[in-house]
Amino acid sequence: HMGGHVLVDGGDAHQLYAAMHESLVPRLMSLGPVRSLRAVSPGFLTAPARHVAVAFMSVVGESHLMAWDVSVTQQALALYHSVAQRQMARLDDALARASGCYSADLRGGQVLAVFKQPQMAIRWALCTLEACLHADWPPALLESELGEEISIRGVLATAAGTRLL
Structure with missing residues (x-):
C-alpha cells in the first residue's frame, strides 16, 4: 500500500498500491515518496x-x-x-x-x-x-x-x- 493520494486538482483521494515481485521489494526504499498533489494517508514506506x-x-x-x-x-x-x-x-x-x-x-x-x-x-x-x-x-x-x-x-x-x- 503506497498511501492515499489526490492525483488531480479537485479530484478525490485514491488508495495506491504497487504490485511487484518479492525480490524487488527492497528497492522500494530508494524510490522516495509517491509524487501527487497531496497525500491524505501514509503508505507503508512512511x-x-x-x-x-x-x-x-x-x-x-x-x-x-x-x-x-x-x-x-x-x-x-x-x-x-x-x-x-x-x-x-x-x-x-x-x-x-x-x-x-x-x-x-x-x-x-x-x-x-x-x-x-x-x-x-x-x-x-x-x-x-x-x-x-x-x-x-x-x-x-x-x-x-x-x-x-x-x-x-x-x-x-x-x-x-x-x-x-
Missing part, C-alpha cells in the same frame, strides 16, 4: 523501520458505552480517532517529518501508532490526551453517567511535561 516505539491508547469502558448508546459512542469514537490522527499530523509537521509517526491501527476504542523514537510516542500520546480534554464531545455523552469527569490527584502529565501536584 512507517518507521528497525527500532521503533509503539504507542497504544484505548477507551476505558468502550463496551459499556456501546451498550448504553451505539450511535453516540460511534460518534465519540470517530472524534477520538480524528483527534489522535490530527495530533499525529501536527507532530509530524512540527518536526518536518522527522518523527516518523505512522498510524498502524484505528479500530473501535483503540489507537495504535508507531514512532521512530520513544519520546515522540510519549509526546503524541500526551498531546492526544490533552486535545481530548478540549474536544467537542457529543452532549449526550457528557450528560450521561459514563461521561462523568474523574479527577486524579498525584501526577499531572501534559504535552509540556510531567509534574507532581
Whole structure:
C-alpha cells in the first residue's frame, strides 16, 4: 500500500498500491515518496523501520458505552480517532517529518501508532490526551453517567511535561 493520494486538482483521494515481485521489494526504499498533489494517508514506506516505539491508547469502558448508546459512542469514537490522527499530523509537521509517526491501527476504542523514537510516542500520546480534554464531545455523552469527569490527584502529565501536584 503506497498511501492515499489526490492525483488531480479537485479530484478525490485514491488508495495506491504497487504490485511487484518479492525480490524487488527492497528497492522500494530508494524510490522516495509517491509524487501527487497531496497525500491524505501514509503508505507503508512512511512507517518507521528497525527500532521503533509503539504507542497504544484505548477507551476505558468502550463496551459499556456501546451498550448504553451505539450511535453516540460511534460518534465519540470517530472524534477520538480524528483527534489522535490530527495530533499525529501536527507532530509530524512540527518536526518536518522527522518523527516518523505512522498510524498502524484505528479500530473501535483503540489507537495504535508507531514512532521512530520513544519520546515522540510519549509526546503524541500526551498531546492526544490533552486535545481530548478540549474536544467537542457529543452532549449526550457528557450528560450521561459514563461521561462523568474523574479527577486524579498525584501526577499531572501534559504535552509540556510531567509534574507532581
